[in-house]
Amino acid sequence: MKTVELRTPLDKEQVADLESGDKVFLSGEIYTARDAAHKRLVALIDEGEELPFDLEGAVIYYVGPAPARPGQVMNSAGPTTSYRMDVFTPLLLEKGLGGTIGKGPRSKAVRDSMVKNGGVYFAAVGGAAAGIASSVKEAEVIAYEDLGPEAIRRLVVERMPLFVVNDTKGNDLFEQGVAEYRRED
Amino acid sequence: MRELDVARITEAVRDLAIETNIHLPEDVKKSLRQALEKEESPLGKEILQVILDNHDIAEKERMPICQDTGAAIVFLEVGQEVHLTGGALEDAVNEGVRQGYGEGYLRKSMVGDPVMKRKNTGDNTPAIIYTRIVPGDRVRITFAPKGGGAENMSEVRMMTAADGIEGVKDFVVDRVSRSGGNPCPPIVVGVGIGGSFERCAMLAKEALMRPIGEPNPDPEFDEVEKELLRRVNNLGIGPQGLGGRTTALAVHIRTVPCHIASMPVAVNVQCHASRHGERTI
Numbered sequence: 001m002k003t004v005e006l007r008t009p010l011d012k013e014q015v016a017d018l019e020s021g022d023k024v025f026l027s028g029e030i031y032t033a034r035d036a037a038h039k040r041l042v043a044l045i046d047e048g049e050e051l052p053f054d055l056e057g058a059v060i061y062y063v064g065p066a067p068a069r070p071g072q073v074m075n076s077a078g079p080t081t082s083y084r085m086d087v088f089t090p091l092l093l094e095k096g097l098g099g100t101i102g103k104g105p106r107s108k109a110v111r112d113s114m115v116k117n118g119g120v121y122f123a124a125v126g127g128a129a130a131g132i133a134s135s136v137k138e139a140e141v142i143a144y145e146d147l148g149p150e151a152i153r154r155l156v157v158e159r160m161p162l163f164v165v166n167d168t169k170g171n172d173l174f175e176q177g178v179a180e181y182r183r184e185d
Numbered sequence: 186m187r188e189l190d191v192a193r194i195t196e197a198v199r200d201l202a203i204e205t206n207i208h209l210p211e212d213v214k215k216s217l218r219q220a221l222e223k224e225e226s227p228l229g230k231e232i233l234q235v236i237l238d239n240h241d242i243a244e245k246e247r248m249p250i251c252q253d254t255g256a257a258i259v260f261l262e263v264g265q266e267v268h269l270t271g272g273a274l275e276d277a278v279n280e281g282v283r284q285g286y287g288e289g290y291l292r293k294s295m296v297g298d299p300v301m302k303r304k305n306t307g308d309n310t311p312a313i314i315y316t317r318i319v320p321g322d323r324v325r326i327t328f329a330p331k332g333g334g335a336e337n338m339s340e341v342r343m344m345t346a347a348d349g350i351e352g353v354k355d356f357v358v359d360r361v362s363r364s365g366g367n368p369c370p371p372i373v374v375g376v377g378i379g380g381s382f383e384r385c386a387m388l389a390k391e392a393l394m395r396p397i398g399e400p401n402p403d404p405e406f407d408e409v410e411k412e413l414l415r416r417v418n419n420l421g422i423g424p425q426g427l428g429g430r431t432t433a434l435a436v437h438i439r440t441v442p443c444h445i446a447s448m449p450v451a452v453n454v455q456c457h458a459s460r461h462g463e464r465t466i
Binding site for chain 2 (some may be wrong): 036039064069075083125127133134148150172173176177179180
């Protein structure tokens with residue numbers, strides 16, 4: 001386990017060096033999307049249309065932030081549960097998506113797709129939303145404003161604290177962690 | 186009859202919506218601090234510390250603890266000697282939610298149609314309101330913002346008398362096991378046993394309102410709660426599901442009588458941001 005400074009867009013070599021359990025400080029542009037936005041993104045791909053942002057090496061953060069107060073860049077913005085996006089994620093990884101940020105485990109299909117396509121899944125601490133907001137330096141809605149908290153936002157983050165959960169070798173920090181601390185009754 | 190203008194209820198709901206989303210009850214914070222002391226996993230410890238630091242940031246900056254400021258669950262206990270004036274009770278509660286979520290810059294997380302359009306209502310209404318008529322001339326409001334991630338891990342099962350208490354225990358442990366890191370552990374587990382299909386789910390939610398550390402009034406169920414907490418923590422799920430000894434802070438059970446053919450059991454899962462507050466008018 002190591003501590004890594006990462007910058008987006010992610011390149012394949014950097015991602016291949018990551019291992020489950022690594023601590024990452026992520027900087028650069030990332031994009032927010034959750035349930036409703038994913039449905040629309042995948043519909044665009046199916047229709048052969050252009051996406052609202054370049055997927056190559058991009059990082060999607062599963063979050064619906066609280067609305068910002070006047071003068072505030074970002075209000076509380078912790079991760080939402082990732083499994084709800086599992087059905088959409090393999091296609092996005094195939095199309096170049098570099099990484100995702102959320103909470104909770106991913107399906108086998110998503111994990112396999114990360115190995116195949118060289119993607120990474122990071123965990124942010126769920127419920128630590130006020131603290132996470134301080135690493136967001138810029139935020140703007142770039143698509144689907146009608147979705148309110150579910151709109152796609154472009155964020156610029158600086159040293160956002162994350163843990164690598166799934167790496168490109170098929171490791172899973174949830175499985176490793178639970179196996180280590182499980183006890184017989 | 187005591188006359189009470191429903192505007193007072195609007196005001197109380199507005200204040201509770203804002204305050205419960207910024208400040209956690211002291212029993213929850215204390216329980217998380219104790220968990221940090223006991224946690225064996227270094228990563229688990231680090232996560233618990235991040236969670237505790239986040240409470241301080243939220244209070245200092247007056248930001249919500251979690252961006253998921255929840256569906257507005259409102260329990261009303263209305264004294265039968267109160268005459269409510271100035272409008273409809275449920276409208277007054279929804280107005281309080283509208284004002285609280287607006288003025289508090291809280292996230293609006295309700296969609297008007299659950300399946301087809303799923304369009305956000307824009308003001309976090311409607312609240313989910315449960316009203317009981319009780320003796321007296323007061324109105325007691327309990328406000329509990331409930332996040333979606335933990336609620337999604339909840340379940341009702343129609344069990345049988347033959348399943349017995351061992352069946353109930355296995356169901357609770359299995360439900361927590363299958364939830365893994367999804368509901369933002371360490372969790373609080375509310376268990377409702379008895380009543381009917383819908384009543385046991387209500388009981389499970391009400392069980393979450395009991396302060397952590399307060400024993401079950403029934404010594405037999407108090408023992409079951411302790412055993413379940415031990416078994417759930419032995420699952421190794423830990424903070425955020427990344428491994429550790431703190432999967433749950435508490436297991437709370439509530440029971441009521443039920444039909445001879447039935448044994449309905451509900452498990453309502455609550456994330457570590459166990460937010461609730463009350464006010465009596």
